[in-house]
Amino acid sequence: MSTEPVGEKAQKALFDSVDDVVTRLADVGYLASTAVATTVFLADRLGKPLLVEGPAGVGKTELARAVADATGAGLVRLQCYEGIDEARALYEWNHAKQLLRITASQGESWDDTRDDVFSEEFLLPRPLLTAIRREEPTVLLVDETDKADVEVEGLLLEVLGDFQVTVPEWGTITANQRPFTLLTSNATRELSEALKRRCLFLHLDFPDPELERRIVLARVPQLPEALAEELVRIVGVLRGIQLRKAPSVSETIDWGRTLLALGLDTLDDETVRATLGVVLKHQADAQRAVAELRLN
Amino acid sequence: MSAPSVTGGLPAHLVDFVGALRRAGIAVGPGESVDAAAVIAELDLLRREQVREGLAAAMLRRSGQRAVFDALFDLWFPLGQGAALGEVALPYAEDGSVDVEALRDLLAGLLRDGDTAAMAELARAIVDGLGAVGRGQGQGGQGQGQGGGGGDRGDGGGGRPSTWSAYQALNAVRPETLLARVLADLRGGPDAAWDSPFAEEVSRREVRERIAAFRRMVTDETRRRGAEIRGREAAARTGVPKEGDRVDFLTANSEQLADLRRRVAPLARHLASRLAARRRRARRGPIDLRRTLRRSMSTGGVPMRPAFRRPRPGRPELVLFCDVSGSVAGFSHFTMMLVQALREQFSRIRIFCFVDGCVEVTDLFGPNADLGGVMAEITARPGLIAFDGHSDYGSALGRFREGWPDVVGPRTSLLLLGDARTNYRDPNLTVLTDLAEHARHVHWLNPEPQAQWGTGDSAARRYGEVVPMHECRTAAQLAGVVSGLLPV
Numbered sequence: 001m002s003t004e005p006v007g008e009k010a011q012k013a014l015f016d017s018v019d020d021v022v023t024r025l026a027d028v029g030y031l032a033s034t035a036v037a038t039t040v041f042l043a044d045r046l047g048k049p050l051l052v053e054g055p056a057g058v059g060k061t062e063l064a065r066a067v068a069d070a071t072g073a074g075l076v077r078l079q080c081y082e083g084i085d086e087a088r089a090l091y092e093w094n095h096a097k098q099l100l101r102i103t104a105s106q107g108e109s110w111d112d113t114r115d116d117v118f119s120e121e122f123l124l125p126r127p128l129l130t131a132i133r134r135e136e137p138t139v140l141l142v143d144e145t146d147k148a149d150v151e152v153e154g155l156l157l158e159v160l161g162d163f164q165v166t167v168p169e170w171g172t173i174t175a176n177q178r179p180f181t182l183l184t185s186n187a188t189r190e191l192s193e194a195l196k197r198r199c200l201f202l203h204l205d206f207p208d209p210e211l212e213r214r215i216v217l218a219r220v221p222q223l224p225e226a227l228a229e230e231l232v233r234i235v236g237v238l239r240g241i242q243l244r245k246a247p248s249v250s251e252t253i254d255w256g257r258t259l260l261a262l263g264l265d266t267l268d269d270e271t272v273r274a275t276l277g278v279v280l281k282h283q284a285d286a287q288r289a290v291a292e293l294r295l296n
Numbered sequence: 297m298s299a300p301s302v303t304g305g306l307p308a309h310l311v312d313f314v315g316a317l318r319r320a321g322i323a324v325g326p327g328e329s330v331d332a333a334a335v336i337a338e339l340d341l342l343r344r345e346q347v348r349e350g351l352a353a354a355m356l357r358r359s360g361q362r363a364v365f366d367a368l369f370d371l372w373f374p375l376g377q378g379a380a381l382g383e384v385a386l387p388y389a390e391d392g393s394v395d396v397e398a399l400r401d402l403l404a405g406l407l408r409d410g411d412t413a414a415m416a417e418l419a420r421a422i423v424d425g426l427g428a429v430g431r432g433q434g435q436g437g438q439g440q441g442q443g444g445g446g447g448d449r450g451d452g453g454g455g456r457p458s459t460w461s462a463y464q465a466l467n468a469v470r471p472e473t474l475l476a477r478v479l480a481d482l483r484g485g486p487d488a489a490w491d492s493p494f495a496e497e498v499s500r501r502e503v504r505e506r507i508a509a510f511r512r513m514v515t516d517e518t519r520r521r522g523a524e525i526r527g528r529e530a531a532a533r534t535g536v537p538k539e540g541d542r543v544d545f546l547t548a549n550s551e552q553l554a555d556l557r558r559r560v561a562p563l564a565r566h567l568a569s570r571l572a573a574r575r576r577r578a579r580r581g582p583i584d585l586r587r588t589l590r591r592s593m594s595t596g597g598v599p600m601r602p603a604f605r606r607p608r609p610g611r612p613e614l615v616l617f618c619d620v621s622g623s624v625a626g627f628s629h630f631t632m633m634l635v636q637a638l639r640e641q642f643s644r645i646r647i648f649c650f651v652d653g654c655v656e657v658t659d660l661f662g663p664n665a666d667l668g669g670v671m672a673e674i675t676a677r678p679g680l681i682a683f684d685g686h687s688d689y690g691s692a693l694g695r696f697r698e699g700w701p702d703v704v705g706p707r708t709s710l711l712l713l714g715d716a717r718t719n720y721r722d723p724n725l726t727v728l729t730d731l732a733e734h735a736r737h738v739h740w741l742n743p744e745p746q747a748q749w750g751t752g753d754s755a756a757r758r759y760g761e762v763v764p765m766h767e768c769r770t771a772a773q774l775a776g777v778v779s780g781l782l783p784v
């Protein structure tokens with residue numbers, strides 16, 4: 001019941017069902033909650049970009065990689081940062097090379113020279129254009145969108161709307177296939193309402209304990225199960241304390257790796273105290289946790 | 297799930313649901329409605345959690361909207377009808393009444409094991425067996441749902457209850473009082489690998505969180521059952537948590553509070569522009585008769601140039617005195633951020649926080665500070681807690697007056713923030729009276745509903761006799777009060 005047909009030729013769906021998403025992401029090491037699997041499935045079916053918002057380290061970037069791996073698609077990533085512009089996101093002309101070409105073109109007509117310097121050879125495609133021009137199945141990841149300036153959202157809106165781009169010298173380029181598009185945001189600022197409306201929205205938070213335990217075990221397979229469970233319990237409690245930065249899934253994983261590397265297989269107070277810095281990066285947070293949890 | 301059987305079919309039902317979301321303050325536009333319909337067409341309607349996540353993805357745009365959405369989803373796409381009991385049944389005594397002690401044993405076991413699924417079933421059973429109010433007037437019970445083990449009991453007193461009460465159900469079971477017992481169980485249990493204060497503290501917090509989750513389950517179930525009696529529209533109006541600036545500070549969860557904080561800047565801009573308009577209107581003060589007459593001496597007594605009373609006596613200094621204990625912390629945090637965003641309206645702002653001690657935290661509110669995380673630093677300040685960490689207004693007021701005697705003067709507007717719950721300690725009215733005499737204005741902002749002022753350990757009524765007290769339950773209310781207090 002999607003309102004607009006997806007491209008001219010109907011695009012083959014990536015997944016058969018929500019359960020299929022769960023299975024195939026798990027095959028490549030990504031453990032998806034119902035929310036994640038459902039929204040990935042729908043984003044593909046409805047041909048809409050998926051905006052994933054949530055704290056750092058909960059698996060937003062990894063999700064795009066996993067979807068690409070699971071479906072055999074190529075991953076094209078646009079990493080946003082403060083000051084990123086169209087030239088970095090879409091394309092730019094290689095001016096230096098163009099100038100060289102023009103100086104070397106004595107005797108040619110200007111028309112020929114101009115056609116030549118605006119040819120493929122002198123174009124520097126950036127991720128958005130690359131994703132649109134690819135012939136093969138593609139996952140486009142626009143990572144940490146909230147770091148880019150608001151103007152870049154206008155560009156995204158244009159490109160993600162109908163997946164076409166106008167290069168003045170060439171005309172309009174339309175995508176052969178609609179890339180599976182995933183935008184991430186750490187919510188350091190609100191994205192514009194217009195961009196949000198283009199997307200399906202997923203708030204990805206810390207997983208429930210059971211899922212987190214499975215994630216840790218998937219990432220650190222040699223870790224004893226009981227230890228993984230213990231880590232997840234403690235991290236869960238730490239998240240309930242007022243901290244500057246609550247520990248994320250990536251910290252739980254790091255903690256597991258650290259214990260394994262140190263050859264520790266039980267978690268007594270001494271061990272927690274010695275390794276707490278892996279989970280709580282701010283000194284003040286660690287001090288606070290030690291005091292509140294009576295670890296001294 | 298029983299939604300598809302609604303008259304008018306699924307599309308009409310969806311439109312109805314959209315209406316409910318809008319009334320609750322979630323702006324669902326036509327685009328979102330179309331997407332929602334597309335979502336429904338792609339999903340297996342018997343997979344309720346997938347439908348929930350799919351609709352949320354199509355209709356929501358901010359994480360803070362989720363609690364409202366979930367509550368309304370549960371009403372419009374209910375898990376079942378009637379009691380909808382599962383495997384977990386209530387224990388009954390010989391005389392046919394609920395055996396509360398056995399029930400508490402059962403719940404203690406589930407809390408110890410963290411068995412969420414069974415806890416949810418028990419919550420349903422508890423509401424069904426202990427939450428009915430006014431049962432017995434009607435004839436014949438409502439159809440018992442697809443009951444499992446507990447369904448054989450028939451319908452209690454037989455009549456249709458007039459309403460369901462979470463308060464009544466929870467009051468019978470009192471889950472919070474199980475904490476010590478569950479911890480003792482854990483300590484003696486087979487996995488008692490721990491025997492340190494740390495391990496105990498981890499368990500304590502874990503179990504406390506489970507208890508809180510269980511209470512929420514009971515409340516949600518009460519709402520669902522209530523909707524069957526009163527209709528879901530009525531249940532949505534009264535029972536559903538509210539969104540954004542209409543959410544109660546004292547009951548908001550951390551996500552709602554984070555969402556609120558993100559709205560501080562726009563709210564401050566809005567208040568500032570309203571204030572600018574008010575100033576334009578008020579620029580000319582009333583005519584100052586005496587000065588006009590004096591001026592008219594040079595024109596032979598004919599008042600050619602009327603003199604206006606000076607409209608603005610200069611920007612005041614603002615001093616905040618904020619309770620940051622327990623559930624009041626979210627309210628204080630929001631208000632401090634809002635005031636900080638309005639700093640241009642004041643010549644100076646100083647901020648003090650208290651629990652039973654008192655500290656100045658003005659330095660934490662510098663121009664580049666991360667105000668979202670500032671509470672962690674405030675609570676870590678030595679001196680905030682002087683004694684046992686329970687708020688003590690009287691002693692905090694005393695320390696404030698003694699420690700910073702010059703802070704409050706004739707140019708100061710003093711705002712006190714808190715619920716005035718003193719834990720039955722001396723409210724120290726003398727100090728407040730003294731402050732009110734020295735300051736230009738003193739106002740008290742209280743996040744509790746006015747109906748609760750003065751109940752229990754609340755000294756709100758007594759403080760309210762000394763200084764004006766304003767109810768500020770929601771961001772909307774707070775904005776109204778603050779804008780009224782801003783200097784023109």
Ligand SMILES: Nc1ncnc2c1ncn2[C@@H]1O[C@H](COP(=O)(O)OP(=O)(O)O)[C@@H](O)[C@H]1O
Pocket residue numbers: 029030031032055056057058059060061062063184215218219249250253
């Ligand atoms: N559901 C998951 N399944 C497997 N690994 C996960 C999952 N969630 C998080 N991770 C792991 O957590 C770490 C952080 O993930 P990342 O995608 O970088 O976070 P984000 O982009 O949200 O900041 C990665 O090592 C990733 O493999």
Ligand SMILES: [Mg+2]
Pocket residue numbers: 057060061062143184
């Ligand atoms: Mg990332």
